[in-house]
Amino acid sequence: MSGRPILTAAETKAAEEAVFARGVSVFGLMTKAGRAAAEIAWDRFGPRETLVLCGPGNNGGDGYVIAARLRECGVRVRVAASGDPTTDAAREARRAWGGPVEVLDEAAPAPLVIDALFGTGLSRPLKNKIAEPASRLLAAAAYRVAVDLPSGIATDDGAVLTELPPAHLTVALGALKRAHRLMPAAARCGEVVVADIGLGDPPRGVIEIGRPPIAAPGFEANKYTRGKVVVAAGRMPGATMLASLAAQRAGAGYVELLGAEGEGVPHALVRRAWDDEALADKRIGAMVIGPGLGTEGEGRRRLDLALATDHPLVLDADALTLLARDGLDRLPARKALAVLTPHGGEYARLFPDAGGTALDKALVGARKTGAVILLKGVCTVVAHPDGRAAIGAPAPAWLASAGTGDVLAGILGTMLAQMDDPFEAAQAAVWLHSEAGRRAGPLLIADDLVEHLRGAVAGCLA
Ligand SMILES: NC(=O)C1=CN([C@@H]2O[C@H](COP(=O)(O)OP(=O)(O)OC[C@H]3O[C@@H](n4cnc5c(N)ncnc54)[C@H](OP(=O)(O)O)[C@@H]3O)[C@@H](O)[C@H]2O)[C@@H](O)CC1
Ligand SMILES: [K+]
Structure with a gap:
Protein backbone atom coordinates (compact mmCIF):
# COMPACT_ATOMS: atom_id res chain seq x y z
CA MET A 1 0.00 0.00 0.00
CA ILE A 207 1.67 9.26 4.15
CA GLU A 208 -1.96 9.58 3.21
CA ILE A 209 -4.14 6.52 3.66
CA GLY A 210 -4.73 5.24 0.15
CA ARG A 211 -6.99 2.66 -1.45
CA PRO A 212 -5.75 -0.73 -0.21
CA PRO A 213 -4.97 -3.46 -2.75
CA ILE A 214 -7.10 -6.48 -1.82
CA ALA A 215 -6.61 -9.87 -3.46
CA ALA A 216 -9.57 -12.08 -4.36
CA PRO A 217 -9.30 -15.52 -2.72
CA GLY A 218 -7.04 -17.93 -4.63
CA PHE A 219 -8.18 -21.38 -5.79
CA GLU A 220 -6.63 -22.97 -2.72
CA ALA A 221 -8.45 -20.71 -0.26
CA ASN A 222 -10.56 -22.06 2.56
CA LYS A 223 -12.51 -20.28 5.25
CA TYR A 224 -9.56 -20.23 7.63
CA THR A 225 -7.01 -18.94 5.13
CA ARG A 226 -9.41 -16.05 4.47
CA GLY A 227 -9.20 -15.22 8.18
CA LYS A 228 -10.95 -16.39 11.31
CA VAL A 229 -12.12 -13.43 13.38
CA VAL A 230 -13.49 -13.80 16.90
CA VAL A 231 -15.68 -11.01 18.22
CA ALA A 232 -16.09 -10.98 22.00
CA ALA A 233 -19.71 -10.49 23.00
CA GLY A 234 -20.72 -8.60 26.11
CA ARG A 235 -23.50 -6.45 27.46
CA MET A 236 -24.68 -4.75 24.26
CA PRO A 237 -25.57 -7.27 21.53
CA GLY A 238 -26.18 -4.61 18.87
CA ALA A 239 -22.61 -3.34 19.00
CA THR A 240 -21.04 -6.79 18.80
CA MET A 241 -23.44 -7.75 16.02
CA LEU A 242 -22.40 -4.70 13.96
CA ALA A 243 -18.73 -5.55 14.48
CA SER A 244 -19.38 -9.19 13.50
CA LEU A 245 -21.35 -8.35 10.37
CA ALA A 246 -18.70 -5.84 9.32
CA ALA A 247 -15.97 -8.44 9.81
CA GLN A 248 -17.94 -10.83 7.59
CA ARG A 249 -18.62 -8.30 4.83
CA ALA A 250 -15.03 -7.09 4.89
CA GLY A 251 -14.10 -10.59 3.73
CA ALA A 252 -13.26 -12.78 6.74
CA GLY A 253 -13.80 -16.46 5.95
CA TYR A 254 -15.07 -17.34 9.42
CA VAL A 255 -16.51 -14.99 12.03
CA GLU A 256 -17.35 -16.26 15.48
CA LEU A 257 -19.39 -14.22 17.93
CA LEU A 258 -18.10 -15.62 21.19
CA GLY A 259 -20.41 -15.26 24.17
CA ALA A 260 -23.64 -15.03 22.19
CA GLU A 261 -26.44 -17.53 22.57
CA GLY A 262 -29.08 -18.74 20.16
CA GLU A 263 -29.61 -18.63 16.41
CA GLY A 264 -30.43 -15.85 14.03
CA VAL A 265 -29.65 -14.10 10.79
CA PRO A 266 -27.18 -14.19 9.22
CA HIS A 267 -26.84 -17.94 9.62
CA ALA A 268 -23.25 -17.68 8.39
CA LEU A 269 -22.28 -16.02 11.67
CA VAL A 270 -21.11 -18.62 14.18
CA ARG A 271 -22.60 -17.88 17.60
CA ARG A 272 -21.00 -19.66 20.49
CA ALA A 273 -21.52 -19.51 24.24
CA TRP A 274 -18.50 -18.02 26.00
CA ASP A 275 -15.81 -20.59 26.60
CA ASP A 276 -12.34 -19.58 27.77
CA GLU A 277 -10.89 -22.55 25.87
CA ALA A 278 -12.16 -21.13 22.58
CA LEU A 279 -9.42 -18.52 22.71
CA ALA A 280 -6.76 -21.23 22.45
CA ASP A 281 -7.70 -21.94 18.80
CA LYS A 282 -4.53 -21.37 16.76
CA ARG A 283 -6.60 -20.65 13.66
CA ILE A 284 -7.83 -17.36 15.11
CA GLY A 285 -6.42 -14.61 12.90
CA ALA A 286 -7.64 -11.70 15.00
CA MET A 287 -9.92 -10.93 17.88
CA VAL A 288 -12.14 -7.87 18.27
CA ILE A 289 -12.92 -6.89 21.84
CA GLY A 290 -14.55 -3.81 23.28
CA PRO A 291 -17.69 -2.97 21.29
CA GLY A 292 -20.59 -3.61 23.67
CA LEU A 293 -18.28 -5.45 26.07
CA GLY A 294 -19.22 -3.74 29.33
CA THR A 295 -16.75 -2.31 31.79
CA GLU A 296 -17.37 -4.42 34.88
CA GLY A 297 -16.84 -8.01 36.07
CA GLU A 298 -17.20 -10.34 33.10
CA GLY A 299 -16.19 -7.70 30.56
CA ARG A 300 -12.96 -7.07 32.42
CA ARG A 301 -12.30 -10.81 32.75
CA ARG A 302 -12.79 -11.33 29.00
CA LEU A 303 -10.40 -8.49 28.23
CA ASP A 304 -7.78 -9.98 30.55
CA LEU A 305 -8.13 -13.32 28.76
CA ALA A 306 -7.82 -11.67 25.35
CA LEU A 307 -4.73 -9.70 26.39
CA ALA A 308 -3.11 -12.92 27.60
CA THR A 309 -3.39 -14.56 24.13
CA ASP A 310 -0.99 -14.15 21.23
CA HIS A 311 -3.75 -13.17 18.81
CA PRO A 312 -3.66 -9.82 17.03
CA LEU A 313 -6.26 -7.74 18.85
CA VAL A 314 -8.57 -4.89 18.03
CA LEU A 315 -9.11 -3.00 21.29
CA ASP A 316 -12.05 -0.65 20.98
CA ALA A 317 -14.72 1.13 23.04
CA ASP A 318 -15.19 -0.51 26.47
CA ALA A 319 -11.80 -2.25 26.18
CA LEU A 320 -10.24 1.22 25.97
CA THR A 321 -12.19 2.40 29.01
CA LEU A 322 -10.92 -0.62 30.93
CA LEU A 323 -7.34 -0.08 29.78
CA ALA A 324 -7.51 3.59 30.79
CA ARG A 325 -8.73 2.50 34.22
CA ASP A 326 -6.39 -0.45 34.77
CA GLY A 327 -3.24 0.79 33.04
CA LEU A 328 -1.61 0.17 29.70
CA ASP A 329 1.44 -1.70 30.92
CA ARG A 330 0.32 -5.12 29.67
CA LEU A 331 0.32 -4.06 26.03
CA PRO A 332 4.05 -3.79 25.28
CA ALA A 333 4.64 -7.34 26.57
CA ARG A 334 2.27 -8.93 24.05
CA LYS A 335 3.72 -11.04 21.24
CA ALA A 336 1.31 -9.83 18.55
CA LEU A 337 0.71 -6.13 18.13
CA ALA A 338 -2.66 -4.82 19.17
CA VAL A 339 -4.49 -1.98 17.47
CA LEU A 340 -6.18 0.55 19.76
CA THR A 341 -8.97 2.54 18.13
CA PRO A 342 -9.74 5.52 20.38
CA HIS A 343 -11.77 8.57 19.44
CA GLY A 344 -10.59 11.87 20.89
CA GLY A 345 -12.29 11.41 24.28
CA GLU A 346 -11.02 7.87 24.74
CA TYR A 347 -7.54 8.99 23.73
CA ALA A 348 -7.57 11.72 26.39
CA ARG A 349 -8.48 9.16 29.04
CA LEU A 350 -5.73 6.79 27.89
CA PHE A 351 -3.01 9.42 27.57
CA PRO A 352 -4.04 12.37 29.73
CA ASP A 353 -0.66 14.10 29.39
CA ALA A 354 -0.33 13.96 25.61
CA GLY A 355 -0.85 17.11 23.55
CA GLY A 356 -0.14 18.43 20.06
CA THR A 357 -1.75 17.48 16.79
CA ALA A 358 -3.66 14.26 16.14
CA LEU A 359 -0.51 13.03 14.41
CA ASP A 360 1.64 13.80 17.47
CA LYS A 361 -0.89 12.13 19.72
CA ALA A 362 -1.14 8.94 17.69
CA LEU A 363 2.66 8.66 17.52
CA VAL A 364 3.03 9.22 21.27
CA GLY A 365 0.33 6.64 22.01
CA ALA A 366 1.98 4.07 19.75
CA ARG A 367 5.39 4.64 21.32
CA LYS A 368 4.03 4.37 24.86
CA THR A 369 2.00 1.21 24.32
CA GLY A 370 3.94 -0.67 21.65
CA ALA A 371 0.57 -0.93 19.87
CA VAL A 372 -0.73 0.56 16.65
CA ILE A 373 -2.93 3.56 17.41
CA LEU A 374 -5.85 4.34 15.15
CA LEU A 375 -6.96 7.76 16.38
CA LYS A 376 -10.43 8.40 14.98
CA GLY A 377 -11.37 11.85 13.77
CA VAL A 378 -12.29 13.84 10.68
CA CYS A 379 -8.91 12.78 9.34
CA THR A 380 -8.14 9.53 11.14
CA VAL A 381 -4.49 8.95 12.02
CA VAL A 382 -2.79 5.56 12.19
CA ALA A 383 0.60 5.33 13.93
CA HIS A 384 2.97 2.41 14.47
CA PRO A 385 5.42 2.18 17.39
CA ASP A 386 8.30 2.21 14.88
CA GLY A 387 7.40 5.80 13.94
CA ARG A 388 5.45 5.24 10.72
CA ALA A 389 2.24 7.22 10.44
CA ALA A 390 -0.57 7.67 7.94
CA ILE A 391 -3.49 10.10 7.82
CA GLY A 392 -6.84 9.60 6.13
CA ALA A 393 -8.51 12.09 3.83
CA PRO A 394 -11.51 13.71 5.55
CA ALA A 395 -14.18 11.07 6.07
CA PRO A 396 -17.85 11.74 5.27
CA ALA A 397 -19.37 13.70 8.16
CA TRP A 398 -22.42 11.40 7.99
CA LEU A 399 -20.27 8.79 9.72
CA ALA A 400 -20.75 10.68 12.98
CA SER A 401 -23.48 8.38 14.31
CA ALA A 402 -23.86 5.54 16.80
CA GLY A 403 -22.39 2.18 15.86
CA THR A 404 -20.07 3.32 13.06
CA GLY A 405 -17.10 2.70 15.37
CA ASP A 406 -18.26 -0.87 15.95
CA VAL A 407 -18.31 -1.38 12.19
CA LEU A 408 -14.76 -0.03 11.92
CA ALA A 409 -13.62 -2.43 14.65
CA GLY A 410 -15.10 -5.36 12.74
CA ILE A 411 -13.49 -4.36 9.44
CA LEU A 412 -10.19 -3.96 11.25
CA GLY A 413 -10.50 -7.45 12.74
CA THR A 414 -10.71 -8.89 9.23
CA MET A 415 -7.86 -6.79 7.88
CA LEU A 416 -5.67 -7.84 10.84
CA ALA A 417 -6.51 -11.48 10.21
CA GLN A 418 -5.66 -11.15 6.52
CA MET A 419 -2.59 -8.91 6.52
CA ASP A 420 0.84 -9.38 8.08
CA ASP A 421 1.43 -5.74 8.99
CA PRO A 422 -1.05 -4.24 11.46
CA PHE A 423 -0.08 -0.75 10.27
CA GLU A 424 -1.25 -1.65 6.76
CA ALA A 425 -4.31 -3.44 8.15
CA ALA A 426 -5.37 -0.37 10.14
CA GLN A 427 -5.02 1.85 7.07
CA ALA A 428 -7.04 -0.56 4.96
CA ALA A 429 -9.81 -0.58 7.57
CA VAL A 430 -9.92 3.22 7.74
CA TRP A 431 -10.10 3.48 3.96
CA LEU A 432 -12.84 0.85 3.58
CA HIS A 433 -14.89 2.38 6.39
CA SER A 434 -14.72 5.83 4.85
CA GLU A 435 -15.47 4.47 1.38
CA ALA A 436 -18.49 2.53 2.70
CA GLY A 437 -19.65 5.80 4.26
CA ARG A 438 -19.21 7.63 0.98
CA ARG A 439 -21.18 4.96 -0.84
CA ALA A 440 -23.92 4.89 1.80
CA GLY A 441 -24.32 8.67 1.53
CA PRO A 442 -26.49 11.12 3.44
CA LEU A 443 -28.40 10.00 6.54
CA LEU A 444 -26.55 6.73 6.77
CA ILE A 445 -26.82 4.57 9.86
CA ALA A 446 -24.13 2.12 10.92
CA ASP A 447 -26.06 -0.85 9.52
CA ASP A 448 -25.91 0.74 6.05
CA LEU A 449 -22.12 0.69 6.15
CA VAL A 450 -22.19 -3.08 6.41
CA GLU A 451 -24.29 -3.22 3.22
CA HIS A 452 -21.85 -0.99 1.36
CA LEU A 453 -18.70 -2.83 2.40
CA ARG A 454 -19.00 -5.30 -0.47
CA GLY A 455 -18.87 -2.49 -2.99
CA ALA A 456 -16.01 -0.82 -1.14
CA VAL A 457 -13.98 -4.04 -1.05
CA ALA A 458 -14.85 -4.90 -4.66
CA GLY A 459 -13.44 -1.53 -5.68
CA CYS A 460 -10.08 -2.55 -4.21
CA LEU A 461 -9.72 -5.91 -5.97
CA ALA A 462 -6.67 -6.05 -8.21
N1 LIG B 1 10.21 27.62 -2.82
C1 LIG B 1 9.99 27.49 -4.16
O1 LIG B 1 10.90 27.45 -4.90
C2 LIG B 1 8.62 27.39 -4.66
C3 LIG B 1 7.56 27.67 -3.84
N2 LIG B 1 6.34 27.74 -4.31
C4 LIG B 1 5.37 28.54 -3.59
O2 LIG B 1 6.00 29.32 -2.63
C5 LIG B 1 5.34 29.22 -1.38
C6 LIG B 1 6.31 29.43 -0.30
O3 LIG B 1 6.94 30.64 -0.61
P1 LIG B 1 7.65 31.50 0.49
O4 LIG B 1 8.62 30.64 1.21
O5 LIG B 1 8.19 32.68 -0.20
O6 LIG B 1 6.50 31.81 1.50
P2 LIG B 1 5.07 32.56 1.33
O7 LIG B 1 4.06 31.61 1.79
O8 LIG B 1 4.92 33.14 -0.01
O9 LIG B 1 5.15 33.72 2.41
C7 LIG B 1 6.39 34.28 2.77
C8 LIG B 1 6.32 35.77 2.68
O10 LIG B 1 5.29 36.22 3.51
C9 LIG B 1 5.82 37.00 4.57
N3 LIG B 1 5.00 36.71 5.73
C10 LIG B 1 4.90 35.54 6.42
N4 LIG B 1 3.94 35.64 7.34
C11 LIG B 1 3.38 36.87 7.22
C12 LIG B 1 2.35 37.56 7.87
N5 LIG B 1 1.64 36.98 8.84
N6 LIG B 1 2.05 38.79 7.48
C13 LIG B 1 2.74 39.40 6.50
N7 LIG B 1 3.77 38.78 5.84
C14 LIG B 1 4.07 37.56 6.19
C15 LIG B 1 7.25 36.67 4.65
O11 LIG B 1 7.95 37.76 5.13
P3 LIG B 1 8.69 37.80 6.54
O12 LIG B 1 8.15 36.68 7.39
O13 LIG B 1 10.11 37.62 6.19
O14 LIG B 1 8.35 39.12 7.07
C16 LIG B 1 7.56 36.39 3.19
O15 LIG B 1 7.73 37.61 2.49
C17 LIG B 1 4.70 27.86 -1.40
O16 LIG B 1 3.61 27.79 -0.54
C18 LIG B 1 4.32 27.77 -2.85
O17 LIG B 1 3.10 28.46 -3.06
C19 LIG B 1 6.04 27.40 -5.69
O18 LIG B 1 6.11 28.57 -6.41
C20 LIG B 1 7.04 26.45 -6.27
C21 LIG B 1 8.42 27.00 -6.08
K1 LIG C 1 -2.50 30.77 -0.29
Missing part, protein backbone atom coordinates in the same frame (compact mmCIF):
# COMPACT_ATOMS: atom_id res chain seq x y z
CA SER A 2 1.58 3.32 -0.86
CA GLY A 3 -0.27 6.50 -0.11
CA ARG A 4 0.84 9.97 -1.11
CA PRO A 5 3.45 11.68 1.09
CA ILE A 6 2.27 14.42 3.46
CA LEU A 7 5.11 16.89 3.99
CA THR A 8 6.18 19.51 6.48
CA ALA A 9 7.28 22.93 5.22
CA ALA A 10 10.93 21.95 5.73
CA GLU A 11 10.47 18.67 3.82
CA THR A 12 8.82 20.60 0.99
CA LYS A 13 11.72 23.01 0.85
CA ALA A 14 14.21 20.14 0.79
CA ALA A 15 12.28 18.48 -2.06
CA GLU A 16 12.31 21.80 -3.98
CA GLU A 17 16.04 22.19 -3.36
CA ALA A 18 16.58 18.77 -4.94
CA VAL A 19 14.73 20.02 -8.03
CA PHE A 20 16.85 23.20 -8.14
CA ALA A 21 19.99 21.06 -7.84
CA ARG A 22 18.96 19.42 -11.12
CA GLY A 23 19.19 22.80 -12.83
CA VAL A 24 15.58 23.99 -12.63
CA SER A 25 15.29 27.67 -11.58
CA VAL A 26 12.94 28.90 -8.83
CA PHE A 27 11.02 30.86 -11.47
CA GLY A 28 10.89 27.73 -13.64
CA LEU A 29 9.32 25.71 -10.84
CA MET A 30 7.00 28.58 -9.96
CA THR A 31 5.87 28.76 -13.58
CA LYS A 32 5.10 25.07 -13.59
CA ALA A 33 3.24 25.37 -10.26
CA GLY A 34 1.25 28.45 -11.24
CA ARG A 35 0.23 27.09 -14.63
CA ALA A 36 -0.84 23.78 -13.12
CA ALA A 37 -2.91 25.61 -10.47
CA ALA A 38 -4.52 27.86 -13.11
CA GLU A 39 -5.49 24.88 -15.22
CA ILE A 40 -7.02 23.04 -12.27
CA ALA A 41 -9.03 26.17 -11.34
CA TRP A 42 -10.11 26.59 -14.98
CA ASP A 43 -11.21 22.95 -15.19
CA ARG A 44 -13.25 23.34 -12.02
CA PHE A 45 -14.74 26.80 -12.35
CA GLY A 46 -14.47 27.76 -16.02
CA PRO A 47 -14.18 31.27 -17.46
CA ARG A 48 -15.54 33.27 -14.53
CA GLU A 49 -14.27 36.75 -13.84
CA THR A 50 -11.36 36.18 -11.48
CA LEU A 51 -9.45 38.17 -8.88
CA VAL A 52 -6.04 36.85 -7.80
CA LEU A 53 -4.78 38.00 -4.39
CA CYS A 54 -0.98 38.03 -4.29
CA GLY A 55 1.26 38.15 -1.22
CA PRO A 56 4.92 39.17 -1.01
CA GLY A 57 6.62 35.75 -1.26
CA ASN A 58 6.67 32.88 -3.71
CA ASN A 59 3.03 32.04 -3.01
CA GLY A 60 2.26 35.49 -4.39
CA GLY A 61 4.63 34.68 -7.27
CA ASP A 62 2.48 31.67 -8.10
CA GLY A 63 -0.49 34.04 -8.11
CA TYR A 64 1.01 36.25 -10.86
CA VAL A 65 1.72 33.15 -12.96
CA ILE A 66 -1.86 31.97 -12.44
CA ALA A 67 -3.24 35.36 -13.49
CA ALA A 68 -1.12 35.35 -16.65
CA ARG A 69 -2.18 31.80 -17.54
CA LEU A 70 -5.89 32.54 -16.99
CA ARG A 71 -5.54 35.66 -19.17
CA GLU A 72 -4.08 33.44 -21.92
CA CYS A 73 -7.20 31.29 -21.57
CA GLY A 74 -9.40 34.33 -22.18
CA VAL A 75 -10.55 34.80 -18.59
CA ARG A 76 -11.22 38.35 -17.37
CA VAL A 77 -8.67 38.44 -14.58
CA ARG A 78 -7.48 41.12 -12.17
CA VAL A 79 -4.65 41.07 -9.62
CA ALA A 80 -4.57 42.71 -6.18
CA ALA A 81 -1.43 42.58 -4.03
CA SER A 82 -0.69 43.12 -0.35
CA GLY A 83 2.61 44.78 -1.35
CA ASP A 84 5.58 44.43 -3.66
CA PRO A 85 7.16 41.02 -4.24
CA THR A 86 10.17 40.31 -2.04
CA THR A 87 11.74 37.34 -3.86
CA ASP A 88 13.49 37.34 -7.25
CA ALA A 89 11.17 34.69 -8.63
CA ALA A 90 8.03 36.55 -7.51
CA ARG A 91 9.38 39.79 -9.04
CA GLU A 92 9.99 37.95 -12.30
CA ALA A 93 6.46 36.51 -12.18
CA ARG A 94 4.99 39.95 -11.63
CA ARG A 95 6.98 41.32 -14.58
CA ALA A 96 5.73 38.45 -16.73
CA TRP A 97 2.14 39.24 -15.72
CA GLY A 98 2.77 42.83 -16.79
CA GLY A 99 -0.83 43.90 -16.16
CA PRO A 100 -2.22 46.28 -13.55
CA VAL A 101 -1.88 45.39 -9.87
CA GLU A 102 -4.55 46.80 -7.55
CA VAL A 103 -4.03 47.68 -3.92
CA LEU A 104 -5.55 44.93 -1.78
CA ASP A 105 -7.82 47.10 0.34
CA GLU A 106 -9.13 49.02 -2.66
CA ALA A 107 -9.89 45.99 -4.85
CA ALA A 108 -13.44 45.19 -5.95
CA PRO A 109 -14.79 41.65 -5.47
CA ALA A 110 -15.07 38.98 -8.17
CA PRO A 111 -17.06 35.74 -8.46
CA LEU A 112 -13.86 33.63 -8.34
CA VAL A 113 -11.10 34.67 -5.95
CA ILE A 114 -7.73 32.93 -5.97
CA ASP A 115 -5.87 33.23 -2.70
CA ALA A 116 -2.11 33.43 -3.35
CA LEU A 117 -1.32 35.57 -0.31
CA PHE A 118 0.64 33.14 1.85
CA GLY A 119 1.62 29.50 1.60
CA THR A 120 4.25 27.50 3.44
CA GLY A 121 6.12 30.68 4.41
CA LEU A 122 3.43 32.05 6.73
CA SER A 123 5.13 32.66 10.05
CA ARG A 124 2.61 34.56 12.17
CA PRO A 125 -1.01 35.75 12.21
CA LEU A 126 -1.98 38.32 9.58
CA LYS A 127 -2.22 41.97 10.52
CA ASN A 128 -5.64 43.55 10.09
CA LYS A 129 -4.53 45.62 7.12
CA ILE A 130 -4.18 42.35 5.14
CA ALA A 131 -6.71 40.14 6.97
CA GLU A 132 -9.63 42.57 6.64
CA PRO A 133 -9.54 43.19 2.89
CA ALA A 134 -8.67 39.53 2.24
CA SER A 135 -11.62 38.44 4.34
CA ARG A 136 -13.96 40.90 2.60
CA LEU A 137 -12.91 39.80 -0.90
CA LEU A 138 -12.96 36.09 -0.11
CA ALA A 139 -16.36 36.32 1.59
CA ALA A 140 -17.84 38.10 -1.44
CA ALA A 141 -16.65 35.40 -3.85
CA ALA A 142 -18.90 32.56 -4.98
CA TYR A 143 -15.83 30.34 -5.34
CA ARG A 144 -12.52 30.47 -3.47
CA VAL A 145 -9.38 28.67 -4.61
CA ALA A 146 -6.36 28.53 -2.31
CA VAL A 147 -2.90 28.23 -3.81
CA ASP A 148 -0.93 25.57 -1.90
CA LEU A 149 -2.68 26.42 1.40
CA PRO A 150 -5.47 28.73 2.44
CA SER A 151 -3.77 31.85 3.81
CA GLY A 152 -3.74 32.11 7.60
CA ILE A 153 -2.96 28.43 8.13
CA ALA A 154 0.20 27.00 9.70
CA THR A 155 1.67 24.34 7.41
CA ASP A 156 3.02 21.87 9.94
CA ASP A 157 0.43 21.66 12.69
CA GLY A 158 -2.73 22.74 10.88
CA ALA A 159 -3.37 25.60 13.31
CA VAL A 160 -5.52 28.48 12.09
CA LEU A 161 -3.44 31.59 12.83
CA THR A 162 -5.93 33.88 11.14
CA GLU A 163 -9.49 32.86 10.30
CA LEU A 164 -10.47 33.69 6.71
CA PRO A 165 -13.44 32.34 4.72
CA PRO A 166 -12.62 28.70 3.88
CA ALA A 167 -11.53 27.60 0.42
CA HIS A 168 -13.75 25.52 -1.86
CA LEU A 169 -10.68 24.10 -3.59
CA THR A 170 -7.04 24.02 -2.52
CA VAL A 171 -4.37 23.24 -5.09
CA ALA A 172 -1.49 21.65 -3.17
CA LEU A 173 1.72 22.30 -5.07
CA GLY A 174 3.88 19.23 -5.60
CA ALA A 175 2.67 17.30 -2.55
CA LEU A 176 0.19 17.32 0.30
CA LYS A 177 1.26 19.29 3.35
CA ARG A 178 0.42 18.35 6.94
CA ALA A 179 -2.18 21.15 7.21
CA HIS A 180 -4.23 19.59 4.40
CA ARG A 181 -4.85 16.58 6.61
CA LEU A 182 -4.78 17.97 10.16
CA MET A 183 -7.63 19.70 11.91
CA PRO A 184 -8.64 22.46 12.21
CA ALA A 185 -6.92 23.46 8.95
CA ALA A 186 -8.21 20.48 6.95
CA ALA A 187 -11.75 21.80 7.30
CA ARG A 188 -10.67 25.12 5.71
CA CYS A 189 -9.15 23.59 2.58
CA GLY A 190 -12.26 22.33 0.79
CA GLU A 191 -11.39 19.78 -1.87
CA VAL A 192 -7.62 19.29 -2.09
CA VAL A 193 -6.06 18.57 -5.47
CA VAL A 194 -2.33 17.93 -5.74
CA ALA A 195 -0.67 19.56 -8.75
CA ASP A 196 2.28 17.56 -10.07
CA ILE A 197 5.22 19.93 -10.40
CA GLY A 198 7.90 17.23 -10.62
CA LEU A 199 8.98 17.24 -6.97
CA GLY A 200 10.51 13.82 -7.48
CA ASP A 201 10.45 11.41 -4.58
CA PRO A 202 9.84 13.35 -1.37
CA PRO A 203 10.19 11.70 2.07
CA ARG A 204 7.44 9.30 3.04
CA GLY A 205 7.62 9.49 6.86
CA VAL A 206 3.94 10.42 6.93
